[in-house]
Amino acid sequence: MTNFSLDPLSLLAGLVVGLLAACAFLLPALARLRAAKGSQRDEFVSLASETLRQTQDDFLKLAAEKIAAAQNTSAQDLNLRQQAIENLVTPIATSLKDMQLKVESLNRTGHGLEVQLKSFTEDQRHLREQTQHLVQALRNPTARGKWGEMQLQRAFELVGFIEGVHYTAQTAFKQDGQNLRPDFIVTLPNGINIIIDVKTPLDPYWEHLDQGQPEQSDVTRGQFRDKMRKHMKDLSSKEYWRGLNAPEFVVMFLPSESLYAFAVGSDSALLEEASRQNIVLASPSTVMGLLRVIMYGWQQQKIADEAKSIAGLGAELYKRIATFGEHLARLGNGLGSAVDHYNKAIGSFEQNVLPSLRRFKDLQIPTSGKDLPDTKYIDTQTRSIAAPEMISNDEDSARIIQTVKK
DSSP: OOOOOOOHHHHHHHHHHHHHHHHHHHHHHHHHHHHHHHHHHHHHHHHHHHHHHHHHHHHHHHHHHHHHHHHHHHHHHHHHHHHHHHHHHHHHHHHHHHHHHHHHHHHHHHHHHHHHHHHHHHHHHHHHHHHHHHHHHHTSHHHHHHHHHHHHHHHHHHHTOOBTTTEEESOOEEETTEEEOOSEEEEOTTSOEEEEEEOOOHHHHHHHHHOOSHHHHHHHHHHHHHHHHHHHHHHHHHOHHHHTTOOSOEEEEOSOHHHHHHHHHHOTTHHHHHHHTTEEEEOHHHHHHHHHHHHHHHHHHHHHHHHHHHHHHHHHHHHHHHHHHHHHHHHHHHHHHHHHHHHHHHHHIIIIIHHHHHHHHHTTOOOTTOOOOOOOOOOOOOOOOOOGGGSOOHHHHHHHHHHHHO
16 A cells, blocks of 8 residues: 655645636636626616616605695695684684673763763752752742642643633632632532642641651641641631532542541541531542542533434434435426326327328438437336335424434
């Protein structure tokens, strides 16, 4: 067996030769591989570029569509949001506007209320002053009397009385050598008079209202009672009814309900005492009832007078219609006589005139182309008035007029 050994140099040389051989073999293959890879790379790059270009176009198109859709959706959403915002804001704006108007109105109202309050304060002050003046004026007996008379005249106006027809004021007359002047005389439809005299005992009444202690109130109540009885006694002593056509009593008018109530409440026997002295106490409400009853009597009297006038007119109308019926009957008789004379004339015309005229035609005498007229009798007769009421009779008319007047 032969011993074989390699030295390092040989080994290295062999390795180099082997590497060279391998390189010689591999380089062409590597070159071909590189050429193939370059071609594939170019094809890949071209394909990738084309794919990228198409993908980019599709992406851009899709992106444009998406953006357009998004913009459309955003626009619709924006419109909806704007509409929602408007729906939300409009009531608020309206409320704010209404609130502004109300605030302005409140400002004006407040200003007007302030003016009214000032005016009310002035009116209160003026009313207080006028009240004080009125109280001072009513402390004068003459002024109190005028005030009471004005209250009664106001009642006359409300009922519908006319001065000089239904009542007279301050009518003076003499009785037993004494001059008397009642405040008012109310006349009834039958000529009877009712005398009304106004009394206003306000001084003790006001003193009673001003008193706060029961003892002082009892004193003023007694003073008022005495003054009322004195008024009734003086009024009864005048006996107005003797000089006037009036019933035997006088109406004593107290121009205040509170005054009347205080008078009756202060003296339980006041009404009985008034009746004994032929005095009728009356408040505004009771005198209003009396005046309405009197006015009703006047209205009934007016109705009766109008009924008499209507009755007279009816009787006169009846008489005139009867006279008209007489004339109508005469006209009918005249028409009947005219018809009778007409028929006689037609008979004479046909018997005596027409035969001679027809002979003209038989003799062929020219007649201007006209034919003889046809004559006819009138068979209609006028109708006579048979009703006795339509025949004028002075005695009957006078009797009917008297009956209607009754």
